[in-house]
Amino acid sequence: MDLHLLGANGVFSAADARRHGLDSHALARLARAGRCRRLTRGWYAVCDDPSEPLSPTRRHVQTALALGRQLIGRAAISHHSLLLVRDLPTWAADLATVHLTSTRPPTSTDCGVASRRAGLVVHRPVRGLTTSRDLPGEPVRPAAVPLAHAIVQAGLLAGPEAALVPADAALARRLVTPEQLAGAVVALTDRRGIGPVRAAIGSADGRHESPGETRTAYLLRALGHQIDPQVEIAVEGRRFRADFRIRGTRVLVEFDGAVKYADARALFEEKQREDALRRAGWVVVRLVWADLGRPELVRRRVLEALRLAAA
Numbered sequence: 001m002d003l004h005l006l007g008a009n010g011v012f013s014a015a016d017a018r019r020h021g022l023d024s025h026a027l028a029r030l031a032r033a034g035r036c037r038r039l040t041r042g043w044y045a046v047c048d049d050p051s052e053p054l055s056p057t058r059r060h061v062q063t064a065l066a067l068g069r070q071l072i073g074r075a076a077i078s079h080h081s082l083l084l085v086r087d088l089p090t091w092a093a094d095l096a097t098v099h100l101t102s103t104r105p106p107t108s109t110d111c112g113v114a115s116r117r118a119g120l121v122v123h124r125p126v127r128g129l130t131t132s133r134d135l136p137g138e139p140v141r142p143a144a145v146p147l148a149h150a151i152v153q154a155g156l157l158a159g160p161e162a163a164l165v166p167a168d169a170a171l172a173r174r175l176v177t178p179e180q181l182a183g184a185v186v187a188l189t190d191r192r193g194i195g196p197v198r199a200a201i202g203s204a205d206g207r208h209e210s211p212g213e214t215r216t217a218y219l220l221r222a223l224g225h226q227i228d229p230q231v232e233i234a235v236e237g238r239r240f241r242a243d244f245r246i247r248g249t250r251v252l253v254e255f256d257g258a259v260k261y262a263d264a265r266a267l268f269e270e271k272q273r274e275d276a277l278r279r280a281g282w283v284v285v286r287l288v289w290a291d292l293g294r295p296e297l298v299r300r301r302v303l304e305a306l307r308l309a310a311a
Contacts, residue, residue, distance in 0.1 A: 068142025
C-alpha cells in the first residue's frame with residue numbers, strides 16, 4: 001500500500017498504521033525493506049527513496065511534527081524546531097533534540113523546562129501565549145507558538161545570533177514584524193539569558209540577505225562600528241551594491257559565502273568590481289565564515305582599513 005495514506009507529510013504513528021491493518025511486525029518488515037524509518041518511539045517517516053539518506057534537518061522537522069501531534073493539547077512546537085518546520089535558517093541549533101512548549105495554564109513558579117527525555121525537551125508554559133494550528137500535519141494539526149516567540153526562544157537556547165539569523169530572514173519574508181519580535185521579548189522577559197537576546201533583537205534587519213551577513217553585522221556592531229547594509233555606490237558609470245559600509249567612512253565590508261564564486265566568471269566579475277571601487281578611493285574588507293569566529297582579527301582588519309581610508 002501507499003504509506004503516504006497513513007499520515008500527512010510522510011509522517012505517521014504506529015496507531016495510524018494499525019488503523020490501516022499494519023501491526024508492529026508489518027512495520028518492522030517495512031522498515032527493513034527501507035520503505036519507512038523510525039523517527040521516535042511510535043512514529044515513522046515514509047522513505048520515498050531508500051537509497052537517499054535522511055538529512056538531519058529533515059529528520060528534525062519530521063520528528064517535530066510527529067511529537068507535536070503526539071502531544072496535541074499539551075504542548076506546541078517551538079524554539080528552533082518551529083523555525084525549521086517554517087523553513088527558516090537557524091544558527092547553532094541542536095538538531096538531535098526537538099523543543100516544544102507546554103500549553104497548560106502557567107503558574108507563578110513556571111520557568112525553564114517542564115520535562116525532558118532523550119531527543120525531546122518540553123519547556124514550561126509562557127503566560128499569555130496564544131498558539132496556532134496552521135502547520136501541516138493532518139489528520140491532527142500540531143500546535144505551534146507564534147513565530148516571533150520561537151525566534152526569541154531559539155536565542156535563549158543558543159545565544160543572540162541564534163535569534164538574529166532567523167529574525168532577519170523572517171523580517172525579509174514578512175513573516176514577522178519588529179513589533180511582534182519586541183512583544184515576544186516582553187513575554188519571555190523572565191527567562192534566563194533574555195538580556196543579550198533583547199539587545200540583539202533590537203538590531204534585527206531584514207535587509208541582511210544571508211545568515212553570514214547577519215552574523216557579520218552582529219560582529220561589526222559588537223566591535224563598536226555603526227554600519228549601513230546594502231549600500232549602493234556609483235563608480236565609473238556603474239552601480240555596485242556592498243554588503244556593509246562603516247557609517248561615515250569609505251570602508252566597505254563584504255561577507256563572502258562559499259557559493260558566491262562557484263565559477264571563474266563570477267570571480268572575475270567580482271575582481272573587476274573591487275578594482276573599480278579601490279580606484280575610486282574605497283577600501284574593501286572581505287570576511288569569510290572562519291573570520292566571524294575570530295573577532296580580534298576582524299577588529300584589526302577593519303581598523304587598518306579605516307586608517308587607509310583616512311590617509
